[in-house]
Amino acid sequence: MHRNSVKKILEGLKSGRLGIKEAYNRLRDLPYEDLGFAKLDHHRVIRRGFPEAVYCEGKSLAHIKEIVARLKKRKAPVLLTRASKSCYEALLEINGALRYNEQARVIYVGNLPVPKRGGYCLVITAGTSDIPVAEEARVTLEMMGRRVKVLYDVGVAGIHRLFDSAGLLKRADVIIVAAGMEGALASVVSGLVSRPVIAVPTSVGYGASFKGLAALLAMLNCCSPGVAVVNIDNGFGAGYFAGLINGSKNHI
Numbered sequence: 001m002h003r004n005s006v007k008k009i010l011e012g013l014k015s016g017r018l019g020i021k022e023a024y025n026r027l028r029d030l031p032y033e034d035l036g037f038a039k040l041d042h043h044r045v046i047r048r049g050f051p052e053a054v055y056c057e058g059k060s061l062a063h064i065k066e067i068v069a070r071l072k073k074r075k076a077p078v079l080l081t082r083a084s085k086s087c088y089e090a091l092l093e094i095n096g097a098l099r100y101n102e103q104a105r106v107i108y109v110g111n112l113p114v115p116k117r118g119g120y121c122l123v124i125t126a127g128t129s130d131i132p133v134a135e136e137a138r139v140t141l142e143m144m145g146r147r148v149k150v151l152y153d154v155g156v157a158g159i160h161r162l163f164d165s166a167g168l169l170k171r172a173d174v175i176i177v178a179a180g181m182e183g184a185l186a187s188v189v190s191g192l193v194s195r196p197v198i199a200v201p202t203s204v205g206y207g208a209s210f211k212g213l214a215a216l217l218a219m220l221n222c223c224s225p226g227v228a229v230v231n232i233d234n235g236f237g238a239g240y241f242a243g244l245i246n247g248s249k250n251h252i
Contacts, residue, residue, distance in 0.1 A: 180204025
């Protein structure tokens, strides 16, 4: 339930189009719905500007199905992260409108309204191996109703590829940089723009990259200021943070 939905219920109650009982029935599951094994936070979209996302790893398929069924009943956007293709195929019997981004391992449907005005978020990767993490960020942003552009495979091994898109960088409201190996691209991008940069270390790299730890430490030690760092491979967290920055002027 988005904040605009709550406004409409209150306006309907005030005007007499809705009775007290009907308004109560629409609002009664706020702030959350207790399923026994989980408590769905339907109030989160009002507090945070985006509904609760569902992290699928470690959850049983039966639990995921029940969550998706409850979200469908409320006509809420659905975003399931770290989901397998077999999970997606099983969930189609619950909601046939679901879509699957296999690279990002994200199941999703619906999105919040896109503002009539506003800039865009830019998602950048150092290499093509970083694209799955970047795609998780892109899908999250689009679910949040944000305009998104991507710039993939422009890492420091061929930095001229990045410089060729300098205008795209400078016009973005916020930039996400996904990079593995030594993670240097985030610092380079931040040095070129006046916008906030969100760095996502990825687990891409050979042995001494320590599955993303080397990139994480490099990004935490960025020479250029204005860089925030999320956890290794956390495309969802980066997309969510970027969406909050980009959409802050549209919040009430």
